[in-house]
Every structure is written in structure tokens, then in C-alpha cells.
Amino acid sequence: MHGLSVERIGHRWGAKQALDEVSFTLTPGAFCALLGPNGAGKSTLFGILTRLFTPQTGRVVVAGHDLARAPRAALAAIGVVFQQSTLDLDQTVRRNLLYFAALHGIAGREAETRAMAALDRLGMAERAGEKVAALNGGHRRRMEIARALIHRPRVLLLDEPTVGLDAAARAAITDHVHALAADEGLCVLWATHLTDEVRPADRLVILHRGKVLADGTAGEIGGADLTGTFLELTGEQA
Ligand SMILES: Nc1ncnc2c1ncn2[C@@H]1O[C@H](COP(=O)(O)OP(=O)(O)O)[C@@H](O)[C@H]1O
Ligand SMILES: [Mg+2]
Numbered sequence: 001m002h003g004l005s006v007e008r009i010g011h012r013w014g015a016k017q018a019l020d021e022v023s024f025t026l027t028p029g030a031f032c033a034l035l036g037p038n039g040a041g042k043s044t045l046f047g048i049l050t051r052l053f054t055p056q057t058g059r060v061v062v063a064g065h066d067l068a069r070a071p072r073a074a075l076a077a078i079g080v081v082f083q084q085s086t087l088d089l090d091q092t093v094r095r096n097l098l099y100f101a102a103l104h105g106i107a108g109r110e111a112e113t114r115a116m117a118a119l120d121r122l123g124m125a126e127r128a129g130e131k132v133a134a135l136n137g138g139h140r141r142r143m144e145i146a147r148a149l150i151h152r153p154r155v156l157l158l159d160e161p162t163v164g165l166d167a168a169a170r171a172a173i174t175d176h177v178h179a180l181a182a183d184e185g186l187c188v189l190w191a192t193h194l195t196d197e198v199r200p201a202d203r204l205v206i207l208h209r210g211k212v213l214a215d216g217t218a219g220e221i222g223g224a225d226l227t228g229t230f231l232e233l234t235g236e237q238a
Pocket of ligand 2: 042043044083159160
């Protein structure tokens with residue numbers, strides 16, 4: 001299976017149960033929103049999926065590779081955009097991508113070709129020669145997504161990729177990533193606390209206080225009013 005399987009993951013921070021028996025499975029081509037308010041456990045799950053830390057219980061399988069038993073193969077199949085940006089502001093867009101390609105053992109003409117293809121995919125090709133410092137927040141985020149695609153992952157993880165961006169930039173990025181899932185069969189996990197980034201046809205996993213409260217198609221879970229359903233399920237205020 002070329003998707004992502006999260007199986008009964010549990011993780012504590014001290015006395016705090018940050019994740020409690022979290023399970024879901026994504027197939028290739030799926031765009032899945034991991035929707036949860038602040039503190040739900042989204043970033044803790046991303047840390048586990050990228051092996052920043054080991055979960056206390058459960059297991060993760062990426063593109064058929066068990067993350068604990070075959071970490072190199074599993075991690076090679078993952079592209080990730082973390083909540084905090086990790087770009088080198090003094091370098092050009094192109095340099096940032098080539099550097100990242102080199103980390104994956106991709107160099108020379110192949111690295112150039114892949115970097116330009118990835119930038120093109122995100123509508124960023126004409127920015128290749130600009131310094132990152134000169135880009136606005138939306139373009140920096142798009143560039144980070146392009147960078148995450150360089151090694152041709154099967155699974156793309158994005159942790160609140162639109163935080164701090166204006167509505168137009170948010171919409172552009174949401175559109176781009178939906179297209180990646182649909183056109184290239186990528187399996188996308190998109191963490192957010194914003195219901196307006198979720199489309200009726202999307203897969204939706206609602207996470208709250210470390211537990212999965214709902215898992216299905218966004219349209220089925222939320223009907224005509226996903227925001228209302230989300231607030232009702234989590235007991236949060238609008
Ligand atoms: N490194 C950490 N040490 C201690 N507690 C943490 C740590 N990271 C997160 N937490 C706690 O775990 C819970 C889930 O946090 P987090 O995974 O960041 O949620 P989200 O990304 O959904 O906002 C919160 O209560 C948070 O305070
Ligand atoms: Mg977070």
C-alpha cells in the first residue's frame with residue numbers, strides 16, 4: 001500500500017495524554033484534512049510521523065514501510081512542511097531547493113531538473129533566482145511545498161501551512177495542494193484548525209484532545225455546516 005497508516009498511536013507529554021489511540025488510513029490520491037483546535041495533538045502526531053520522537057504505543061506504516069523497523073525507507077517516502085518555516089532567507093529560492101536535494105543524495109543536472117519542475121508545479125518557477133528574504137509569506141510557503149516534493153515522496157505532510165497568510169494566499173496554496181493529490185496520486189495530510197480549508201469531497205479526521213472524534217468524508221461529517229458540526233463535536237467557541 002502506497003498510502004499512510006496510523007495505527008493506535010498513543011503519546012504522553014508528562015501527565016498529558018497528547019495522543020490517545022489515534023488510528024486512520026489514507027490511500028494514494030487522498031487529500032485528508034487533520035482538523036483540530038490548538039492543543040489537539042496535531043503537531044505531536046507530525047513529530048511522530050517524521051520520527052522526531054517515538055510514540056509510546058502504536059505504529060506507523062508509510063508506503064508499506066514500518067516507520068520503526070524500516071525508518072530510512074519510510075522517511076524517504078515522506079515530504080514534510082513543518083509548522084515553523086525552515087528556509088535560508090539569504091539564499092535564492094533555487095539554492096534552497098538544491099541544498100535540500102543534496103541532503104537526499106540528488107545532485108547535478110538531476111537536482112536542477114527536479115528543483116525547476118517542483119517550483120513550476122507550485123507556480124513559482126519565475127521566482128527561482130530571487131532571495132527568499134524578498135518573497136512574501138505565501139510564496140515562501142509554496143516554495144517550502146516545492147522543496148518537500150524534490151525527492152518524489154508518496155506522502156506529503158503539511159502542519160498548518162497557511163497560518164499567518166492572507167485569504168488569497170491561503171486559497172492559492174489550498175488549491176495547489178489539492179491538485180497535487182488529485183493529479184499525482186500523492187497522499188496528503190493537511191493539519192489545520194480552519195474549517196474553511198476543508199472541501200466537501202476531502203477526507204476529514206477531526207482530532208480533539210488527542211482523540212479522533214470523526215473520520216470520513218467532510219461532506220458526510222459536516223453536511224452543509226462543517227463549522228457548526230466542528231464546534232459542536234469539540235465544544236469549542238466560534
Ligand atoms: N514538547 C512538548 N512538551 C510538553 N508538552 C507538549 C509538547 N508538545 C506539545 N505538548 C502538549 O501536547 C498537547 C498537544 O500539542 P500539539 O501537538 O502542539 O497540538 P496542536 O498542534 O494540535 O496545536 C498540548 O497540550 C501541548 O501543550
Ligand atoms: Mg501545532
